[in-house]
Amino acid sequence: MNPRKTEFVLTLIAGITGVIAGITGIASGVIVAASSESGELANAASLINTDSEALAAAGGLTVIFSIIALVLGIALLVFAVLIKRNAKLFGILTLVAGAVGFFLVGLLWIVPGVLAIIAGIMCLARKVEAL
Template sequence: MNPRKTEFVLTLIAGITGVIAGFTGIMGGGLMTAALSSSELTSEAGIYGSDVDAIVSASGIMVVVASFALIIGVVLFVFAFLIKKNAKVFGILTLILGVVGFFLVGLLWIVPGILAIIAGIMCLARKVPDFY
């Protein structure tokens, strides 16, 4: 029996949903940048000049930030397999990455963030018997 199976599964799901959240943020920012770069669309919406430039640059920043969230999702996926080796260290790192993701992509990070925080707390709080 695997003593850290729950933490493994939670971190694995957090990593997979984190990758999905990162891709969603990248696609959303990219689509917004592409749509607002169209002069026909912005003139129909009544957005002109510096407003368009500000929104396009904010969309570009969203793509960059979502790329970091994608990287965090991949790292959480890798941490799922390393939790069995050293639960305390990777539990702390999982907990930190779960919190950092909220600052990057906000609401897109609800599911992976909560799962990563729960897995990190379980790694730190749960004592595994020595006979495993």
């Protein structure tokens, strides 16, 4: 019987959904940045030049934060594989990665963040009985 199977599965699902959240954030940031640069949006929404530039900057910042969130999602996949070797260390890293993602992409990180935080707490709190 695998003693850390629950933590492994939770962290694995958190990593997969984290990668999906990162890719979704990158795509939405690129769309916002690209559409704000077009003159059609500025004319249709009657945006002035500074508003259009601010929207482009926000889209670029979203792309940067989403790339970091994508890296966190990939890191969670690695942590899931390594969680059986040193549960305390990778439990702390999983907990930190789950919490940091909320600051990066906000609502896109709800599912991976909650799952990673639960898995991290389980790694730190649960005692595994030796067979």
